[in-house]
Amino acid sequence: MSKIFFCLASFNNKETMKMYYVYILASRKNGTIYIGVTNNLYRRMSEHKTGLIKGFTQKYKVNQLVYYEESKYINNAIEREKQLKGWLRKKKIALIESMNPEWEDLSKDWELMGENDKE
Numbered sequence: 001m002s003k004i005f006f007c008l009a010s011f012n013n014k015e016t017m018k019m020y021y022v023y024i025l026a027s028r029k030n031g032t033i034y035i036g037v038t039n040n041l042y043r044r045m046s047e048h049k050t051g052l053i054k055g056f057t058q059k060y061k062v063n064q065l066v067y068y069e070e071s072k073y074i075n076n077a078i079e080r081e082k083q084l085k086g087w088l089r090k091k092k093i094a095l096i097e098s099m100n101p102e103w104e105d106l107s108k109d110w111e112l113m114g115e116n117d118k119e
Contacts, residue, residue: 020077022084023068024096027061029103033092034062037081041068046112064105067096 021041025034025048034057038044047053048063057063071077084092096103 017072018074020071020074021068022071022077022080024066024084024092025057025062026064026066026096026103028064030093032060032062033089034060035081035084035092037074037077039074041065042110042112045107045110049107049112064103065107066100066103066105068106 018039020037020039021044022035022037023041023044025036026032036044045063045065048057051058069077069080071080084095087095100106
C-alpha cells in the first residue's frame with residue numbers, strides 16, 4: 001500500500017513531473033528532416049547544434065528546430081515519435097508548416113550550452 005501512495009504523491013507533485021518532447025529538426029526549409037524524443041529539449045538542441053550527437057544529424061547538418069510537441073508521459077511521446085516517423089514526408093511537411101510556415105529555427109534565440117565553444 002505504501003508504494004501506491006508514494007507513486008500517487010509523486011504524480012501529484014508538479015515539481016517532480018517531467019515533460020517530454022517530440023521534436024523535428026531540419027537542415028533547411030524543405031531539407032532533410034529528423035524526428036526525435038527527449039526529456040530536455042534545451043540540452044538536446046545544444047547537443048545537436050554543437051555536433052556532440054554523432055550520426056545522422058551531424059552528417060547531414062540537421063540542427064534547426066522547426067517543430068516540437070510536449071507530453072507529460074514518456075510512453076505517449078515515444079508513440080507519437082513512432083507515429084510521425086511512419087508518416088509520408090508530405091504529411092510531415094504539412095505538420096511543420098501548420099505551426100511554422102517559414103521553417104524558422106525555433107531555438108535560434110536560445111543561449112545553448114557550448115554553442116560558443118564550437119571552434
